[in-house]
Amino acid sequence: MELLVKEPKTKRGFETLNRICDSAKKLFFEKGYFNTSINDITDGANIAPGTFYIYFNDKLNLYKYLLLQFSYEIRKSISLATRDCKTRYEKEYNGLKTYLDFIKNNQTAYRIIWESQYVDAQSFRDYYENFAVRYSKGIVEAQKNNEVIDIDPMNISYVLMGISNFIGLKYVIFDNKDSYEDVVADVMKILENGLFIHK
């Protein structure tokens, strides 16, 4: 894979890189990618314009780097929240709750990920395809354990990703709901009988 970021070697360098990323996230969220310039980003980070190029070759590389970070952070949150789950059902339950909490605390992420469709179509596709491939592996395991019905695991992955995404769109982005317990319970009622096998 191409090198997106020139990794800093000092603590101070990491702090500056984080300042650049935080400023970019805020601006991409508020004004969108196309309306944000590198100067806007360095102004927001309170650093000299030239400093940007110590870390990134251009705005697109910074953008792709943020996408990778989001992908990693979402997966890490879900993985931590589900590591003690005994069943796939429990994993989906906690995974959906964790995804909604993540989006609530990182509304910039939701917006920036979808904007990638217009910024860099390949990154957008990679984002979802990579997510789906990892998701499918878990589904295949659950199918081997006779926990999940025997249909194409890639179809199941996109069904579950679509549900999470649109439930997040409605109750986090549109309604900014405080808690998602009741919504998650409703979704799981559909999946309980539709996707899972009762032993």
Place this chain on the structure above:
Amino acid sequence: MELLVKEPKTKRGFETLNRICDSAKKLFFEKGYFNTSINDITDGANIAPGTFYIYFNDKLNLYKYLLLQFSYEIRKSISLATRDCKTRYEKEYNGLKTYLDFIKNNQTAYRIIWESQYVDAQSFRDYYENFAVRYSKGIVEAQKNNEVIDIDPMNISYVLMGISNFIGLKYVIFDNKDSYEDVVADVMKILENGLFIHK
């Protein structure tokens, strides 16, 4: 509601309006809303720049008009394809197939609808919320008929919209698959036992 378009009174006027809309759809799809100027649109439609303003006050109004058109066309296609369905299950089956065919034949629509999140957040929200309200009405009817399980119809609507959207993303936008029979069958297997009541 604000008046988006100044409706033409002659057949020739309608033809010009359609030329403007077709040119805009093509350009918004290829270059995105922000990178497309009114001049690009009139050039693409092969008309004088000033002619644009006979129909629209600005680019945003044209954009909102296209969104409304897409919404109407998708709903009309689904409504035609499902009018003879005897059960809600059949309606969902044919509805999903029709939605995927529509997106396949109108890939511009998928892209333009999602870009509205960045062009005009309120239009984006209205688009999905209006769709969900209509969807919910059908769900409530099906619940009264004891066809669908008794959970919040708005949650069901967003679950179903999420599934359609992401299955469309994967198999139409990413993979450009020729036929969706097997995918639709898999999705309906999940819904058959998860969402529908067996009498």
